[in-house]
Structure formats: structure tokens, C-alpha cells
Amino acid sequence: MDTEARLSLFRNMILCCHELYLWTYDSNFHLISSNCPEQTTIDSLFVMSHRREEFDRQILSGHTPIIFTNEMGLMWVMVPCFEADEFIRLYVLGPFFVDDIPPKSIEAQLNKHSLSISLRQEFLRFLRRLPIISLNRIFEYAVMLHFCVTQEKITVSDLRYSESRKQTAGAHSQSELADAHGTYKDEQEMLRMVREGDLNYQTHLDKMSVTGNLGKLSNGDAMRQMKNTVLVCVTLFSRAAIEGGLAPEVSYTLTDHYFQSVEACSTISDLVDIAHTMQADFIQRVHRCRTSHLSPPVQDCCEYISLHLEDKLTLSQLAQQAGYTEYYLSKKFKRETGLTPSEYIRKERLARAALLLRTSQDDVQDISDRLQFCSQSYFADHFRKLYGVSPTEYRRLRSE
Amino acid sequence: MRLNPNVNVPAFLEAVRSCRGEVSFVTSEGDILNLKSALSQFVFTAVVAGKLTELEGHITVQNSGDEELLYPYCMRES
Numbered sequence: 503m504d505t506e507a508r509l510s511l512f513r514n515m516i517l518c519c520h521e522l523y524l525w526t527y528d529s530n531f532h533l534i535s536s537n538c539p540e541q542t543t544i545d546s547l548f549v550m551s552h553r554r555e556e557f558d559r560q561i562l563s564g565h566t567p568i569i570f571t572n573e574m575g576l577m578w579v580m581v582p583c584f585e586a587d588e589f590i591r592l593y594v595l596g597p598f599f600v601d602d603i604p605p606k607s608i609e610a611q612l613n614k615h616s617l618s619i620s621l622r623q624e625f626l627r628f629l630r631r632l633p634i635i636s637l638n639r640i641f642e643y644a645v646m647l648h649f650c651v652t653q654e655k656i657t658v659s660d661l662r663y664s665e666s667r668k669q670t671a672g673a674h675s676q677s678e679l680a681d682a683h684g685t686y687k688d689e690q691e692m693l694r695m696v697r698e699g700d701l702n703y704q705t706h707l708d709k710m711s712v713t714g715n716l717g718k719l720s721n722g723d724a725m726r727q728m729k730n731t732v733l734v735c736v737t738l739f740s741r742a743a744i745e746g747g748l749a750p751e752v753s754y755t756l757t758d759h760y761f762q763s764v765e766a767c768s769t770i771s772d773l774v775d776i777a778h779t780m781q782a783d784f785i786q787r788v789h790r791c792r793t794s795h796l797s798p799p800v801q802d803c804c805e806y807i808s809l810h811l812e813d814k815l816t817l818s819q820l821a822q823q824a825g826y827t828e829y830y831l832s833k834k835f836k837r838e839t840g841l842t843p844s845e846y847i848r849k850e851r852l853a854r855a856a857l858l859l860r861t862s863q864d865d866v867q868d869i870s871d872r873l874q875f876c877s878q879s880y881f882a883d884h885f886r887k888l889y890g891v892s893p894t895e896y897r898r899l900r901s902e
Numbered sequence: 903m904r905l906n907p908n909v910n911v912p913a914f915l916e917a918v919r920s921c922r923g924e925v926s927f928v929t930s931e932g933d934i935l936n937l938k939s940a941l942s943q944f945v946f947t948a949v950v951a952g953k954l955t956e957l958e959g960h961i962t963v964q965n966s967g968d969e970e971l972l973y974p975y976c977m978r979e980s
Contacts, residue, residue, distance in 0.1 A: 550912040
């Protein structure tokens, strides 16, 4: 079956369930064809939502589908088609909302404008014709459309996200209509993966059909809805991680960190990234706890150290965390790890420094200061002892 | 100024965005759509743009210097 045949079948099958239309654009974003009865109007809505340079950058930065949200919360799935790395076509599915928050928000905004009854009613009729489809279903359609175009199987985690510059209160959320909630079974499965430190969590997640809905966690503000969803996940995951063996203090510290990161987010893309990072973080830490040969108090110390590498760390603090005297902790730590606590802390700080040298453009002096080294020369000496080269040389070698 | 009934709506709204002052579309029924507002653009595109032939609406600009930017999208006054 060729691409056009697959797309035709896909288009017709989608229409069995929703008034959701397929659009084909050329590489200059001129419309080639669509099965939408209001082609001109909806095409205008799609095109005017994008800035061309930004659009090009998004499309060309990867080969996987993009889920795009415009300023009014209206969304599309965009699947680029490449031939020998040349962008030739863009297939678009949409438009749609993922819950009733954006259309209700638009209606509320409309009520503040003094528009004639006829114009208002005509616009509301148009708005109500736009389908509301759950985000989980949209993820599945995006994966299917990508397969139709490329014959390549991807997973939900391969999807990319993009939105117009300004997000109004009508932005999309991950909830569906308020009277339906998520399946308990899926929640329990996700918490199990955290509790067991299951490193194959991504494979399990991709196989799960994440059905159901998250409920109404906010009144009318879709970004707040998304944030509250992620915050709930952080809380649930942190408790599951404690049940899996992660020290409560470590888990609570992580929770604080992710709460602050979520609150500081201003875009859906960043929020999705934080959610993925948070999940991986909890699972990997629980995995380390469960597979470590270290005793729980020493393991807890190591986790505490990893979370506070940029803070002043003293043996007194660690002993207090572990509930031991400084003398006993120091002996136990050395026996189990082969290093004294201060040697371990220095080793971890040097490893963090190496990571920063590889992945950031931070000044060597800044890295040294941040990681609490008493001087740059002290930092550089110990770095060279461990890695064989100076910090500057390490960065240079890694960037080649 | 009256809009060309076959106006390229996205291009026209892009031109509106580059105007310095406010730009409004006024319908014959007295509706005023501030075309700098995302919601008004939505309403304009969804409902008004497809009916420019029937509607006797017109464009008004706050800053007279912006008229030049919008002339390419308007009908020539006889």
C-alpha cells in the first residue's frame, strides 16, 4: 500500500470517529489538499498561528510529529515528510481541542466584547463544530499518522510539542471532561515502576494505553491544570519512591526541587520535559537503592550528598541525617565505600564538575566556586589527579 | 478602507501585526473587531473573512501611517 493509499484509509477511519481533517502542505506551507469542508477558513487559522522562521526551525529540528497549540488553545498534529533528508511535505491533522477548557474560556472572553448577537452566535456555532478529543487519543493518532507517512514505528515519548508565543488561559491541558477520571490500574502500574525502580519503565509506558482522564484540577486555567497534574505526580512518585527504599529526606528534597521547577515553567514543552526528568530521576534513584551493596544509612548518605553537592556539606550534617555519631558514620562509610565521607564528597563534586564541563559553558572558576572547592587551584589539582587532565583541557578534549 | 473580498487573511493579519497603532474591522452592524487581539483575529478569520463580499465592513486605523501597510489588501476607492 503506498503512502497516499495509507493516508486515504487513515483519513476515512478518523472521520468515522471525529470531524478531524487531514491536510497536506508542500515545503513552502502552501496547501495542496484537505478533506475539510471549511478549507479556506481553517487553513487561514493554521497558517496565521505560525511565524515562518520559527515554523521552519521546529519542522527541521527533527523527524517526529509535533503537537502544536495556538494562542487560543486550538491544536494540530504536524507530521513532516522527508525524502533523502529534504523536507518535502507536511501532513497535518486538526484542528481540535483536548478538553472543553479552551472553548469555554474563549466563550467567556467573547462575553466581555460588545459584539452583535448574530456575530456572536455565528462564531459560537463555528467554535462548537471544532472537535474535542482527549490528548491520549491525539498521541495515538500522531503515532499512527507518522506510520502512514514514513512506515516507521515511534512511541508517544518521541512526540514533540510546540506552541504560539503567547498562551492564553485557553491553552490545552491533559484533562478530559470533568466527570471522567483515570484508570486506577494505570496509576498503580506507574507507581509500581517507581516503587521497584524499574529501569524499563519507558518500555512499559509506551505499551500502556494511557486511557482515562486526570479529572478537573483547576477551574478554567489550562496551564494551572497541567501544572497541578504534574505536581500530583511528583507527590505520588515521591511516596512510591520512599516505599521503594529511597530515604524520605532525599525524596522530600527532590519533591521540593520539582515543585519549584514546575511552578517556574511557562510553556507546555518545558512542563513535559520536567515531568519526564522527574519520573526518570525517582525511578533511577530507587533502582540504585535497591541494587546497592551499601547499607541503607550509607546509601542514604550518598543520596543526600548527591542532592547537596553545591551546598556546604559537613560530617556533622551527614551524621545527623544518618542518626549516627560522626565517628561511627565515618568508620562505617569508609568500611563500605572505601572512602571517607569527605573523599567521597570530593569525588562526587569532581564528577559533577566533569559533567558541567561537558554540558555547559560555565566558567571553570564558577564551576569550582559552585561546587564549594576552596580555590580554583585546589579544584584543578584534584581534577587532574582523577581525570589526568586539567579542567580546561578536559573540556577541550570533550568538545572535539 | 474596504478589504478586498479575496484577501489573503494570514498575510493581511501579518500586516496588521506590523502596524504601529490599533487596527479595527467595523461591520455594518456596528461590531468592532480590534484586529491586534488574538480573539478578534479568531472571530474575524472564522466568521467575517469568508463573507467580505456581503458585509459592508471597513478597516479603520488609529495611526494614519499604517494605512500604507494595509493598502495592498484593500479595494481601490473609485
